[in-house]
Amino acid sequence: MEMDSRKQKILEAVVLDYIETAEPVGSRTISKKYNLGVSSATIRNEMADLEEMGLIEQPHTSAGRVPSDAGYRYYVDYLMAQSDIQEEAKKLIQKAIHDKRQQVSDVLRDSMKMLAEVTNCTTVMMLDESKGSTLQLLQLLLVEPGKALMVIITEGDKIENRFLEIPKTMTREDLDLVSMMMNQNLRGLKVDDWQRNILENIFQNLTRQRQVVDCALEMLSSILNVQGKDKKIYLDGGLNMLSQPEFKDVNKVKNLLQSLEQQEVLSQLMEGDTETGITVKIGSETGLDEVKDCSVIVASYKVKGETVGKVGLIGPTRMDYATAVSMLNTMAQTLEEAYKDNE
Amino acid sequence: MEMDSRKQKILEAVVLDYIETAEPVGSRTISKKYNLGVSSATIRNEMADLEEMGLIEQPHTSAGRVPSDAGYRYYVDYLMAQSDIQEEAKKLIQKAIHDKRQQVSDVLRDSMKMLAEVTNCTTVMMLDESKGSTLQLLQLLLVEPGKALMVIITEGDKIENRFLEIPKTMTREDLDLVSMMMNQNLRGLKVDDWQRNILENIFQNLTRQRQVVDCALEMLSSILNVQGKDKKIYLDGGLNMLSQPEFKDVNKVKNLLQSLEQQEVLSQLMEGDTETGITVKIGSETGLDEVKDCSVIVASYKVKGETVGKVGLIGPTRMDYATAVSMLNTMAQTLEEAYKDNE
DNA sequence: GTTAGCACTCTTTCGACTCGAGTGCTAACA
DNA sequence: TGTTAGCACTCGAGTCGAAAGAGTGCTAAC
Numbered sequence: 001m002e003m004d005s006r007k008q009k010i011l012e013a014v015v016l017d018y019i020e021t022a023e024p025v026g027s028r029t030i031s032k033k034y035n036l037g038v039s040s041a042t043i044r045n046e047m048a049d050l051e052e053m054g055l056i057e058q059p060h061t062s063a064g065r066v067p068s069d070a071g072y073r074y075y076v077d078y079l080m081a082q083s084d085i086q087e088e089a090k091k092l093i094q095k096a097i098h099d100k101r102q103q104v105s106d107v108l109r110d111s112m113k114m115l116a117e118v119t120n121c122t123t124v125m126m127l128d129e130s131k132g133s134t135l136q137l138l139q140l141l142l143v144e145p146g147k148a149l150m151v152i153i154t155e156g157d158k159i160e161n162r163f164l165e166i167p168k169t170m171t172r173e174d175l176d177l178v179s180m181m182m183n184q185n186l187r188g189l190k191v192d193d194w195q196r197n198i199l200e201n202i203f204q205n206l207t208r209q210r211q212v213v214d215c216a217l218e219m220l221s222s223i224l225n226v227q228g229k230d231k232k233i234y235l236d237g238g239l240n241m242l243s244q245p246e247f248k249d250v251n252k253v254k255n256l257l258q259s260l261e262q263q264e265v266l267s268q269l270m271e272g273d274t275e276t277g278i279t280v281k282i283g284s285e286t287g288l289d290e291v292k293d294c295s296v297i298v299a300s301y302k303v304k305g306e307t308v309g310k311v312g313l314i315g316p317t318r319m320d321y322a323t324a325v326s327m328l329n330t331m332a333q334t335l336e337e338a339y340k341d342n343e
Numbered sequence: 344m345e346m347d348s349r350k351q352k353i354l355e356a357v358v359l360d361y362i363e364t365a366e367p368v369g370s371r372t373i374s375k376k377y378n379l380g381v382s383s384a385t386i387r388n389e390m391a392d393l394e395e396m397g398l399i400e401q402p403h404t405s406a407g408r409v410p411s412d413a414g415y416r417y418y419v420d421y422l423m424a425q426s427d428i429q430e431e432a433k434k435l436i437q438k439a440i441h442d443k444r445q446q447v448s449d450v451l452r453d454s455m456k457m458l459a460e461v462t463n464c465t466t467v468m469m470l471d472e473s474k475g476s477t478l479q480l481l482q483l484l485l486v487e488p489g490k491a492l493m494v495i496i497t498e499g500d501k502i503e504n505r506f507l508e509i510p511k512t513m514t515r516e517d518l519d520l521v522s523m524m525m526n527q528n529l530r531g532l533k534v535d536d537w538q539r540n541i542l543e544n545i546f547q548n549l550t551r552q553r554q555v556v557d558c559a560l561e562m563l564s565s566i567l568n569v570q571g572k573d574k575k576i577y578l579d580g581g582l583n584m585l586s587q588p589e590f591k592d593v594n595k596v597k598n599l600l601q602s603l604e605q606q607e608v609l610s611q612l613m614e615g616d617t618e619t620g621i622t623v624k625i626g627s628e629t630g631l632d633e634v635k636d637c638s639v640i641v642a643s644y645k646v647k648g649e650t651v652g653k654v655g656l657i658g659p660t661r662m663d664y665a666t667a668v669s670m671l672n673t674m675a676q677t678l679e680e681a682y683k684d685n686e
Numbered sequence: 687g688t689t690a691g692c693a694c695t696c697t698t699t700c701g702a703c704t705c706g707a708g709t710g711c712t713a714a715c716a
Numbered sequence: 717t718g719t720t721a722g723c724a725c726t727c728g729a730g731t732c733g734a735a736a737g738a739g740t741g742c743t744a745a746c
Contacts, residue, residue: 026708041720044709062708062727139484143496151494151504153486159504161494239604242597250593254585261582369739384689387740405696405739 010046014056015067015075019318022245024064069283076280080322094334116237121315126270127232134190138182140175162219166212178209233266246316259290274300274307283317297324299332303339353389357399358410358418362661365588367407412626419623423665437677459580464658469613470575477533481525483518505562509555521552576609589659602633612639613655626660640667642675646682
């Protein structure tokens with residue numbers, strides 16, 4: 001059995017109507033609402049075919065049809081019109097992102113919040129630091145005798161602070177010396193690149209401060225490594241989905257939301273081909289049983305050809321894919337532009 | 344009508360049983376389960392009295408009784424035994440707090456998470472910085488020509504980082520000088536305490552770096568002030584309450600959780616007499632319609648006689664007050680001890 | 687003052703029934 | 717050969733009433 005244009009139109013009608021109403025769609029509805037020029041009986045026949053092809057399904061005999069995951073997939077791949085995103089929404093995104101008064105991460109968070117509101121889905125934003133950070137600047141500050149603060153700036157202006165216990169005899173000058181040495185030797189390097197001779201060089205020159213160096217090095221390596229491993233993830237609009245009729249069961253909701261609180265789950269959801277720009281995972285395609293009733297759309301954005309972050313949208317499988325994809329696209333594009341302007 | 348000891352026992356039984364079962368409690372249940380030595384008929388009479396006094400109520404004729412807000416209040420004020428908190432839980436809290444490897448705020452967050460799990464409630468932690476912070480250490484670091492990082496440590500080891508645009512001609516030495524001057528003059532002071540002559544002193548000595556100082560001062564004052572205004576609030580276990588039978592309606596849940604996402608709501612919930620150490624607000628006592636089915640327990644902890652933070656617990660009115668209060672007490676005490684040790 | 691007994695109330699549960707939406711199939715039609 | 721009208725059939729949702737069960741309030745006896 002193959003798809004002809006009429007079957008496509010009917011599938012599209014089923015998807016669109018179901019997205020709109022959340023009710024199974026009957027043949028009569030389609031013949032009346034989407035005037036395809038044929039009677040409900042004909043549509044019934046076609047629908048039987050579509051069901052046989054696995055694109056739509058019946059919750060029970062004598063109910064209308066509902067798109068299956070495969071049906072949504074077909075729709076997304078072949079039928080979905082790149083909806084002309086509402087100009088307003090687009091401007092909103094751009095305005096939020098270009099409002100430069102705040103720090104980048106804040107701007108991002110605001111935009112995602114807005115996106116969550118507009119689409120009524122949950123948004124996820126992921127700053128991808130998976131490349132293993134390199135050291136940009138390190139400085140030890142004497143806070144009080146016996147206590148120092150280590151300030152570390154890694155690639156991409158990310159800042160980390162750690163307190164450090166040091167011998168009470170250490171002076172400000174000692175710390176400056178240590179900072180300088182470490183900067184000279186380790187700047188621009190990843191943890192993996194530290195070589196034995198570099199480290200020995202540091203230690204040789206700083207025998208007196210050896211204890212501090214030791215401790216600082218350990219912290220530093222843990223920071224650079226940890227940053228590499230778990231990416232920063234922010235989530236917004238976690239409760240938005242509660243409005244959807246498919247989540248009227250509290251247990252379902254609880255399981256879902258609890259899953260989304262787990263970083264591993266989010267990470268897996270956000271995985272995907274970073275090259276194609278935008279990825280859509282529908283229902284079971286997510287590979288996670290906890291979110292089998294949800295779809296995920298992820299857009300990654302690049303700076304200088306490297307993927308530096310991802311923005312994602314999680315909603316029920318019955319979500320407005322066209323709008324969502326457009327919005328995310330705009331979002332990612334605007335972000336890329338903003339980064340470019342920034343340089 | 345006045346309370347006698349038997350009425351008290353019956354009220355206690357109603358509260359305890361309802362907390363346990365979440366079902367209205369009948370006279371028969373009480374006479375069987377809590378052997379008060381009287382028959383169900385007698386208990387029925389007493390319950391009618393208690394109802395008249397407004398301490399318990401009937402969802403409908405021919406249902407058992409349920410404690411009213413006033414009933415819970417009476418229980419908390421007069422009947423509740425300071426439950427000997429499970430030693431295990433106590434140790435857990437202490438262990439979490441005393442595990443010093445992490446930063447203070449992380450430790451706090453972990454403890455609250457644990458508390459949320461044990462009590463099956465939502466926990467709130469609020470770092471009260473309303474006093475207006477004083478400056479402990481300030482340092483400007485040269486990141487690259489034209490760009491500096493300002494590191495600020497305020498009272499209580501709180502760290503803030505801000506990037507700063509500076510003239511490209513500024514050297515590391517310039518910044519060190521500025522840092523030193525600002526430290527010397529402003530250390531230990533709140534924004535309000537800066538005096539014209541102090542500032543003039545700084546500017547006079549640093550005409551060349553005036554632009555940087557200007558900018559740094561502005562940022563600094565905004566940081567110290569902002570910290571003062573909005574307190575930092577962390578929430579955990581927001582979904583725990585979903586397990587409770589009183590929240591089986593999604594809409595209710597949604598409203599509740601959305602309210603709890605608002606800082607103002609949380610702030611108001613956490614308000615209360617900071618002197619008495621622990622505050623219990625039951626149902627309508629919270630003054631917020633959105634959380635009228637919830638109770639809030641707040642404990643504040645002090646360092647050097649000043650309240651520096653609060654830990655709170657939000658759950659359904661039908662919550663285990665005895666355990667919750669004990670846990671929070673332990674929590675606050677352990678925190679205070681931990682702060683003391685720290686000094 | 688306490689208790690046993692009983693009538694009464696109200697919710698919950700269950701099955702029977704109806705209604706309506708939607709289907710699949712067949713036969714007629716263009 | 718594809719399309720359509722018609723019709724029997726299925727199944728869920730909603731309604732109704734009866735029965736069961738839990739718990740009460742009241743009364744009369746102890």
